[in-house]
Structure formats: C-alpha cells, structure tokens
Amino acid sequence: MKTTSTAPRAAKAATATATATALKLYVVLARAQRAIGERTQADLVPHGISITEFAIMEALYHKGPLLLGEVQRKILVSSGGITFLVDKLAERGYVERKLCATDRRARYAALTRKGTALMKEIFPGHAAAICEAMSVLTQAEQKEMTALLKRLGKAAAGRDDT
Amino acid sequence: MKTTSTAPRAAKAATATATATALKLYVVLARAQRAIGERTQADLVPHGISITEFAIMEALYHKGPLLLGEVQRKILVSSGGITFLVDKLAERGYVERKLCATDRRARYAALTRKGTALMKEIFPGHAAAICEAMSVLTQAEQKEMTALLKRLGKAAAGRDDT
DNA sequence: CGTCTTCATCTTAGTACTAAGATTAATCGG
C-alpha cells in the first residue's frame, strides 16, 4: 500500500528532476556558445567584420570558391542573406563573384587576394582564441563533448545518421 | 639526433590537432545550440512570440516581478532591448510595468494574468521539447555535459568562480 | 550640504539579417 501511494509521486519527482536537468543543460549550452562567440567576435570588430561575414570568408578560405548556395547551406543563412553578405564583402574587396561554367543561374564566391590576406592575418588569432576558450577542458574532454554535442545537434536538427 | 629533428614537427602536428579539436568543438557547440533553439522557437511561432520575448516571460514566470535591469542581465540583452521588448509584451497585454517603491528611476516588469495564462499554456510544451531534444543523452551524460559547459561558459565569459 | 559620479531606464538611429516573392534557368515527364 505504501509502495503504490508513493510511486506516482516518486515518478513525478523524477520527471521534474529530469526536466530541470534538461532545461539547465540548454541554458548553459546557450550561455557557453554565446560567451565564446562574443570572445571571437571581439577580434573581428577592428576589421569591421561580422561573425557571419567571417564565417563566409572562413568557408572560402578553407574550401576554395563555392557556389553561393553552397556557402549558404554551410553557414546556415537565408538566400537573401547570402546575397546581402557577399555583396558587402565584395564591396570591401574581400570576395568576388565568378560565373559558373555549367549553370547560368549560379555564381561562385571566391576570396580575393585582399580577402585571403585578411584571413591569413586574422585566422590564426581566431583559432588561438577558440583554443584558449576550450583549454579549460582536456583534449579528452573536448573530444567527448564533441561527440555528445554532435549527437545532440543532429537529433535536434532531425538528422539521425550517426 | 632523430629525436631532436622530429620533435619540432611533432609538436607542431600536436598543436594543429589540438587546434582542430577545439575548432570542431566550437562548430558542433554552435550547431547544437542553434538546432535546439530552432526547435523550441517553432512552438512560439503560433503565439507570435520571439525567443527573447519568451525568455523574459519565462524569467518573470519563475521568479516573479523583476526590475527591468534584472531581467536585462538575466537574459543578456541591451538596455534599449529590454525597453523595446517589454514595450512589445506590454502592448500585447502579457507584461506590465510597476513602480518601484524605493527607487524612482526603476521599474518592475511583471506578468499579467493573460501573460501567466499563456506561460501556463506553453511552458510545459517548451520543457517537453527541451527534454526530448536532450533525450539522446542519458541523465548522467546530461549532467556531465552541464558541468563541462558551465566551466567553458564561465571561463569564456571571464568569470572564474567554480 | 553641494558637487560630481554612477545608475536605471528610455530614446533614437542604425544594422544585420529574415521572409516572401521575383526573375531566370535547368530539369522532369509525358
């Protein structure tokens, strides 16, 4: 009798705790991401580059010229957004558009010499800042966390390919 | 001799790997946060509430009336932002401003009945969505990750109180 | 007590991006 009368309450308490755990996890996840993002953004401010602009340049720096749609999907912005951002980077001389030989609708975005020079200048510092931010964790912790976050992110994005 | 000639290269390779690990961690962190955020935002869309507006209401729902500055610091928006957002919520009837008895400059934000009713309606779903998102991890994994992320976030935010 | 400094909130101008839609081109299917 005592067992049955406490069981529903115990189950509710366990659910409330699990909920609190999950909610707390999301809060600290969002906070960590924001804090690290703000740190890396600080290095971009002197160059007048936004985080998203930097992400575009980073993608082009590491992958070479990409179709606008490819960049868009990599950095997760809207189609109008990629046009806007590439326009801005092009105005600054960091990026240029190139024709696609096989599809007349499409355009490649590519770093200019100036853009490449800027990336050569600021990327090492960016990488160092990220490294420093993550250095409160051991390499093993970083790797484990990467695996867990990957799982989280993929599930939340609706992709279940592990 | 062989040891000394490979050591500098080995050190560089280890650094490059550590860098890659850290960079990768940040990418998956940002991706996970974004994906979960987008999932929770989907539930707010029918109510015409932005994530930040929801965050304000959530804070008031759980903590009761708060000074505008307190809300601001809790949800990490600018001072102009809190004014703007509370204005909007007030227009919708979800939040009201109240005078502070001890400081004529200050204002409290409080949920209205309508606002409280809305939170009663949507918060359980929100909590469930977060729980579901986190459910790919065990409770133990969630707790461990919370601890690691807390460390990360605090260090990045320049607060070292563990 | 009076002056200077700091604080709490609001105002204003501006920006980064989105959603919705338009235009042109490519693909698909009968």
Added chain:
DNA sequence: CCGATTAATCTTAGTACTAAGATGAAGACG
C-alpha cells in the same frame, strides 16, 4: 518537344535587436 516543376540567385519590405546617447534619480565624497 513542351509545359510544369524545381532550382539558384536576387530584390524588397520588414523586424529584432544594438550602440550610443539622453534624462532624471540616487549615491559617494569632501
């Protein structure tokens, strides 16, 4: 081949928030 559908990028109007600054009040200090 042709019409319908889909795709790639651009255009436009709009929104959510920020940075900078203003205003009035409170606190600090000599």
